[in-house]
Amino acid sequence: MKNDIAEILKRNQxxxxxxxxxxxxxxxxxxxxxxxxxxxxxxxxxxxxxxIYRTLQTFVEKGIIHTIPTADNSVLYALCKDECTQGKHNDNHVHFICDSCGTTFCLDHISVPEIILPKGFTTHRTDVVASGICKNCR
Amino acid sequence: MKNDIAEILKRNQxxxxxxxxxxxxxxxxxxxxxxxxxxxxxxxxxxxxxxIYRTLQTFVEKGIIHTIPTADNSVLYALCKDECTQGKHNDNHVHFICDSCGTTFCLDHISVPEIILPKGFTTHRTDVVASGICKNCR
DNA sequence: TAATAGTTTGCAACTTTGTTGCAAATATTT
DNA sequence: AAATATTTGCAACAAAGTTGCAAACTATTA
Known part of the structure; x- marks a missing residue:
């Protein structure tokens, strides 16, 4: 396990x-x-x-973790999927924040639906953040 | 106009x-x-x-404005639609942040698609924030 | 419309969050 | 193992947000 972690770091120089x-x-x-x-x-x-600030920043730059926008504008980080690389994040899954316990989950298998934007707009990234009660809190 | 504004404030006590x-x-x-x-x-x-902090907070509580989650976790506010009331926000439209000029738009007529969550999760709110290039910047 | 009661504001002081420069410590390369 | 490159921790700072409280303002009532 420790070796796997070291591997990931090395792979990202x-x-x-x-x-x-x-x-x-x-x-x-x-x-x-x-x-x-x-x-x-x-x-x-x-x-x-x-x-810690610098480590998180570095990991985001390298595509190892991604930030999650939240309604209360606190900063959250989670592991990226394998497809993410430096400068190109690809975390198009839905995030869920539990109003009760505060936990934030990456719903990896629920992907972000395509949003049709008005003429003239082009998208690079779409974040979907749902909040409510998670399976552990109901 | 000034009267309308005063009206809104009074309506919210x-x-x-x-x-x-x-x-x-x-x-x-x-x-x-x-x-x-x-x-x-x-x-x-x-x-x-x-x-200003207190005013924004009050307006959010009363349902006059809402916060917008952003990928860089800065705090943004925009007017709520009429359906919003104290304690119950209903701004299920898409937000768009321009990477070039930084402007954030409420795309009022583009509504948030329904997201099917895993068993055990219930949603109260869903935020969709798209970013890219807006119609003024392309 | 003047007096009173209730609410809001601004100031000061503080906490929390995030950033920068730099020397010391640690990792990598040869 | 020495030389080089990278990373860390400290100190100092900057920005963002919060709290208590007296003074100013708004709303109420007579």
Missing amino acids: LSVTESRTKILELFHESKSALAHADIESKTDESYDRVT | LSVTESRTKILELFHESKSALAHADIESKTDESYDRVT
Whole structure:
């Protein structure tokens, strides 16, 4: 497992450091999306805030994780699917945020429907974020 | 016009004050969504930052404006449609953010398609945010 | 329309979130 | 194992958002 993580980092031309390994592991273990604060607490504040910010930023740039827009405008991150590469994200699945427990899920198998835009508009990315009650909270 | 604005405030049990009137006017004049900073600059910094925060919060609570989730997690606000009331937003239209000029539009006549969620999930709200190039920038 | 009651505003102080430069520490290359 | 390149943590800062409270304003009532 640790080797798999290192593999992913190397494949993306990133040095294999303790913080990056640990943070990427967290994402692989977690079934839900993570906020900066989640990562701070799940690593027992062993890494500097700045390191976490920079790691997340790097991972997004490399196409390892993606951000999820939320209605309350907090920043969430989740693992990308394999098709994502540097500069080209391809996470066209629906996200779900539970109003009760706050957990955010990537609904990987539910894909974003095509939206027909008015004349003159062209789309690069479409985010669908549903919120309500998740299967664990009802 | 000023009277209409005052009417809206009264209907929502809000005192008619200069800042609220001015800010609500801004939303009615604007074709696009506004960020906190837009409001500060369009009012020539005549109102305290805190007042603007509180006004926006109040308007959202009353169902006068709604927030728009964005991929870069900045906070945007736009007028609600008439059906919105306190505690119950109903803005199921698509939002579009232009990557070039940054303008955010409510595409009022394009409604959000129904998303079929996995068993056990129930939805209260679905946000669709498309981004790309708008009709003014192509 | 003046006095009173209720609400809103602006200020100050603070917290939280995110950013930048740089030296020390760690990883990679040879 | 030494040299080079990259990453980290610290400090200092900047931006965004919050809270308590007295003063200003709005609405109410007589």
